């Protein structure tokens with residue numbers, strides 16, 4: 055069976071972008087693939103995380119995934135640091151991948167900002183850990199958004215170089231799955247920036263933990279322009295905030311963006327926003343309620359993660375043993 059690996063960082067609350075851009079697609083892929091869904095806590099610490107917050111976020115992200123429809127009984131859900139294979143293979147890949155490859159990664163440039171000398175080594179080597187995440191399970195497919203394409207290319211290059219260096223056909227070259235309706239959700243405060251967990255302003259995103267009143271308030275306060283809504287998609291050019299809000303409506307309703315443009319042609323934002331609030335609350339409300347219920351029983355969440363980690367380890371550990379043999383390490 056085709057195997058998927060996909061991950062989400064426990065760097066804060068899950069938000070609408072994570073849901074529409076990733077988790078909703080994971081739920082759909084569960085029927086067709088054997089899925090490994092990972093809360094990538096080791097990636098999270100490439101930027102400073104408060105330890106107590108990190109623990110809470112690992113549980114909350116798990117609860118959010120399950121509340122959204124990820125099935126931890128049928129598929130594997132666990133946090134990365136519980137399975138040693140990720141770190142073990144990442145080190146080997148640190149020695150396979152080339153500095154030049156990592157130097158070209160745009161996400162490092164974005165996340166390190168102006169002060170690259172002060173960035174952690176982990177942030178620079180992050181793509182090698184991502185390659186290890188995928189290849190330690192010999193995953194055949196990886197669902198990717200636009201922003202992750204470059205990392206998947208690197209994973210393929212690393213797998214290929216490992217195979218060439220050691221003269222083996224060991225790692226498969228993982229294929230991307232680009233979801234047909236991959237939505238890229240932008241900040242509610244700035245249509246040019248993606249909605250992000252680490253944005254300082256909580257008004258920039260709709261969290262999956264937000265209640266109906268908070269969702270309504272954030273949508274009411276979302277940045278817009280002064281024009282009424284246009285009649286065509288071309289009319290959204292140069293209007294990133296309007297385009298984003300209509301895109302959110304389309305993604306939540308399962309409609310094409312053009313249909314939504316036609317539906318709200320000539321309307322004022324105040325009218326459109328009321329409809330968007332109703333829609334967002336109707337989709338996110340049940341997820342929110344279930345997430346809160348799950349968070350009242352952290353023992354259950356921890357048990358889900360432990361069971362997922364055991365199953366993940368059962369796949370990864372034999373692969374790592376083979377890798378060690380290929381590399382020439384003596385092992386216990």
Ligand code: AQP
Nearest residue numbers: 062063065071072075076199238239248249250251252
């Ligand atoms: N705004 C977004 N629109 C669509 N998809 C998004 N994803 C994240 N933001 C958006 C997708 O969610 C998955 C998990 O992302 P992640 O947590 O691993 O890292 P990220 O992409 O860096 O997400 P954030 O929220 O921006 O986190 P921080 O602020 O910590 O960097 C991925 O599939 C991602 O594409």
